[in-house]
Amino acid sequence: MAWGAFDKLRKGLRKTRDGIVGRLGDIFGGRVRLDPETLDAIEEMLISADLGVQASLRITRSIEKRVKEEGGESSLESVLEVIRKDITATLRDAKPRIKVRSWDEAGDDSPKKKGKKGRKLEREPETVPEIRPGVPQVIFVVGVNGTGKTTTIAKLAHYYKQEGRKVMVAAGDTFRAAAVEQLTIWADRIGVDCIQQGQNADPAAVVFDALQAAEARGHDLVIVDTAGRLHTKSSLMDELGKVARVIHKKIGRDPETLLVVDANTGQNGLQQAKVFAETVPVDGLVLTKLDGTAKGGIVVAIAETLGLPVLWIGVGETVEDIAPFDPEIFARALFSDGEGETTTA
Numbered sequence: 001m002a003w004g005a006f007d008k009l010r011k012g013l014r015k016t017r018d019g020i021v022g023r024l025g026d027i028f029g030g031r032v033r034l035d036p037e038t039l040d041a042i043e044e045m046l047i048s049a050d051l052g053v054q055a056s057l058r059i060t061r062s063i064e065k066r067v068k069e070e071g072g073e074s075s076l077e078s079v080l081e082v083i084r085k086d087i088t089a090t091l092r093d094a095k096p097r098i099k100v101r102s103w104d105e106a107g108d109d110s111p112k113k114k115g116k117k118g119r120k121l122e123r124e125p126e127t128v129p130e131i132r133p134g135v136p137q138v139i140f141v142v143g144v145n146g147t148g149k150t151t152t153i154a155k156l157a158h159y160y161k162q163e164g165r166k167v168m169v170a171a172g173d174t175f176r177a178a179a180v181e182q183l184t185i186w187a188d189r190i191g192v193d194c195i196q197q198g199q200n201a202d203p204a205a206v207v208f209d210a211l212q213a214a215e216a217r218g219h220d221l222v223i224v225d226t227a228g229r230l231h232t233k234s235s236l237m238d239e240l241g242k243v244a245r246v247i248h249k250k251i252g253r254d255p256e257t258l259l260v261v262d263a264n265t266g267q268n269g270l271q272q273a274k275v276f277a278e279t280v281p282v283d284g285l286v287l288t289k290l291d292g293t294a295k296g297g298i299v300v301a302i303a304e305t306l307g308l309p310v311l312w313i314g315v316g317e318t319v320e321d322i323a324p325f326d327p328e329i330f331a332r333a334l335f336s337d338g339e340g341e342t343t344t345a
């Protein structure tokens with residue numbers, strides 16, 4: 001990651017960092033002593049940043065061990081290193097804990113269907129979408145309304161356009177007129193094609209149209225918006241599954257599915273993510289609005305609870321405010337003292 005990007009990430013994560021690193025610094029003045037009050041305070045700070053109880057307890061125990069090893073008193077940097085190491089490992093080693101594996105069995109809670117023979121939409125174990133000539137890669141963006149889905153699509157479109165890809169967006173959230181309109185405006189602004197059929201159009205038809213157009217015009221990436229109403233698992237699956245099947249038929253494989261989660265919604269966001277991930281096959285998460293929260297630790301709680309990889313994080317409202325997620329860089333941006341901070345804004 002370029003220096004400028006790391007700096008931006010650090011700034012975006014300032015609220016959470018101030019909440020933990022700042023408070024640790026204020027309380028201990030750079031030295032951490034081994035006593036129950038200190039350990040309680042550390043644990044409480046980690047929990048308040050939404051890292052989850054399990055991770056907070058584990059990290060506090062590791063800190064206790066480190067301080068003991070260092071003779072009963074450690075530097076703040078030494079403590080931060082323990083936190084960084086734990087978080088990097090937790091995020092890197094997260095293994096999916098969600099059962100849904102393909103669009104074919106998605107939305108069905110019955111275990112018998114999981115072993116069904118002749119399943120057409122089986123996903124490969126590792127979804128690493130490669131670019132195939134003449135066949136566009138499709139990113140399918142799902143999530144509850146208001147989480148930042150449309151903005152994320154614009155950010156991804158902009159990111160990939162900068163990378164030299166020929167990007168198209170498809171306004172598949174036809175339930176909300178504003179969603180179609182907003183995506184069209186973003187597409188215009190960043191200079192990518194947008195396929196839309198207005199409000200109440202059939203999302204599957206919009207996506208079919210988009211894929212036809214992408215093939216005809218030589219686009220290599222189509223990013224699809226979807227409806228974000230969360231009523232019941234089956235209606236969610238009906239809506240999303242129909243579109244996913246159109247994509248599969250057209251490109252010969254499942255789309256890469258990204259679930260957008262608003263970091264500000266904390267434990268609620270985690271629950272939402274769980275419902276989605278149990279209903280449709282999610283490849284990874286985009287965690288948005290990390291800049292607006294002091295609870296950026298939710299990334300860790302999500303990795304521990306769902307085991308789904310966080311692939312992108314959103315740290316602001318402009319199209320530039322997105323970063324590919326890297327556990328080590330994230331841990332360093334969140335839990336380091338002063339390094340790389342060029343302004344305090």
Ligand code: GDP
Pocket residue numbers: 144145146147148149150151152228288289290291292313314315316317321
């Ligand atoms: P959608 O309903 O899920 O499509 O959500 P939108 O993309 O319309 O976003 C909802 C609001 O969240 C808008 O005001 C966005 O500007 C804002 N937003 C989206 N992503 C971020 C982010 O990473 N940081 C901040 N601060 N705001 C964001």
